[in-house]
Amino acid sequence: MSLEVNIEPEEFNSSELHNCIQEIAKMKGMEDFEYQVDFACNKTENFVANIFRVLINDSGKSKNVSVIVKTLVNTTRQDLFQELHKREVFVYKEVLPKFKLLQENIDIDERVSLPECMFSSTEKDREILILEDLLVSGFAMDNKAANFKKLDYLQVRLVLTELAKFHALSFILQRKDPENFDKLTSELQDIVFQDTFLNKSKLRNYFSDSFAMSMKQIKDEDAKKKLAKVETKLLQVLRMFVEPKKYNVLCHGDCWINNILFKHQVMKQSKICFLDFQAMRYANPTTDIIYFLYLCTDAEFRSEYFETLQTVYYESLKSFLRLFDIDVRTVYPLENFKNDIEETLPFGLAMALVEMRIVTTTTEESTLQNYYYGPVTVEEAGDDSGSGSKLFSMRINDVVEESVNNGVLDKLVDAIN
Template sequence: MLQDPILVGLENDHHFLACVLRAAEGDGELEVTSAKATPCCAAGDNYMSSMTRVRVSGHNRAGRSFERSVLMKRQPANVIRRQAFRCDPAFRNETHSYETIVPIMSEFAGWAMPFPDCHHASSQLIVLQDLQPLGFKMADRKKGLDMEHSELAMKALARFHGTSLAMKHVDRVKFEGIRSLTTELAFAPDSEPVFGASVENALRMALTALEDESSAGESWSTSWELGEALHNLRTLKGSVFRRLQALTRPTEPLSVLCHGDLWLNNMLFRYNGDAVEEVKFVDLQVMRYSSLATDLLYFLSTSVEPSVLRFHQEDLVSIYHEALVETVSKLAPDAPKITIEQINDQIEELALFGLLMGFLLLPAITVEGSAIAASLENIQEDSDVTSKLEQHDKNFLTDRYQERVRGLVLHFVNMGYI
């Protein structure tokens, strides 16, 4: 295991932390007198980065004491993991997003985009505002989001997407400038050796779960529905990565700057009593220019309660559409109006993307405690990555996973997507 000597110990480097916070606080005389670092995520929660929470104390220009908490996100220490999961371009993407894309979009809109403040960003280290002291927390990934949380997320996503659409209409040159800063991460050719194997494993795992249900004589679906769905999914074997590449290519006029990894673990919610009031999205490593439907499908297939998906998908899309139209109308009154029919057509056309992303993430969503990153810590060579991912998939073929896969496929069948 190798570590970059430049980055080790920055959590306790008072001078570095003071420099970061001076810029964030607008106080050039701010001094840091103590810093306490603790792990931010449970072992196995992240395999493309490591996260540390740093609580900082000191005094400001006026001599008053202050306390702040920041999150330090750095590349994994394991060099093979960095290479296998393309952590260098991932951190470049996120650096461009926080330093340039998000500030320009916020300035154009006149309001903050739904992301935490970034205090420092480089190719190996990102320092972010810690949202926990402000009352933000994650929801239960195994349960999924109820309608109230889902509605809030849809509105925030619509305002983010709507800003893209409006900016593209009002100032195309500036928009193209920030769009050009995004680099396809997940479906770039260099990602195929690892990510291609991962999505193929995800499909095989889902087919195993569906075939087990079928052979057990479960009455969850009529035989022709299940048979047709299984046949259509089996035909994807060996071509999943290429299909996903095609599905994420921009399609106008509904392409926007997408979050790219919009699932429950990348959202934090703030509450007032029992009522949820605000949502922030985190992790911008996979930001891409693609159809807005890809973010919608990714979210719906991975993050909402099964009953919300089954009974309220149309309601959520309608809520999203209303907020999108309101945003575009405010920022670009002359822009063409986006209809809900356009959005639904795009969702149907790209539905396979959502289903496959559901297959990919459901093992991590349904397992009691994620262990994939812990196992990947010991990778010593490239060939270890695929074998460990395959073992990971086998370990997570649980009853809970089978139930969620079954429900997701049946929903897509009922919607006429497969």
């Protein structure tokens, strides 16, 4: 066996990685093998785990396998994000296999694409996930966000079409196996906005500081005064929106462009695959929809396509459920869906004010990572010297102006009362 490492040694625990790779090689029938390790993405593109691409080659043969390794080992993230790692491992072991099983009897082109977990551990000092490398299957990240380019309508439409099918799997599982579904939902209540996690992970400061950074950018003084009332009760408001309502599914929880892979096919409809399930929660499906639209599109786009995209989502939900002989009206009536969308809009504004800094950050700038490696002050965040900072200011004022004009800002303020 041999190992070629193309990254700094301190970024991973080589002996632990080696042991896990041996497990994968055995699964693939490789006795004598070598492997190469490199970063799967830029260091600043994932804030919770270190992510590597590992190519395993069967010595003397043409056989090889490429895998993605996510690990907290040998990093300051280990103690901070252990609960998120456990959540993602649970999703890969208990949720996604059930979702895959449900889809066995439908056409492969109709199925929701789900990543495969090949190995996992939640053991202390051995926190690791090894996943299939979807790049081999033709999936890739979209680079528009990294290059400050807008997503186009067809991309957004595709995401909402597949998101509806992903949500539909919860309704289907609930109908076909209610006992198991109830067990899953009891394990998948929100953790991201809860005190136990926030206190341990330091994310309480991140949420409040990010909101303060956004406040510093706002030019509308009346809007800023109203939002000051929200700032003091931010986490309570966020908890309120992600609490289960009358209609709920297993939501992705962090549905934005960096957690989605695209596969463009000739003569076939393009596909996507959702990644990073650390924040999966049992909540109303509109929280995923609004989160994605507010973080990944701008006010002009939403003004033009928002109504159409609601129809796209609901029609996809209806069509996918029909494959399983389920009438959408029995699990999520259209009127309730429309009402839930309207009630969730303030959540989109609140999350934009918290997360827009990350969405508009270049890989050279400091964001959430500074909560592990050093502080970021509100004054530093207000510096417009970089293109990311300018985009940040523009996007914040864009969403605030929109929310003033359509009454969502007032709804958010009302939510704290």
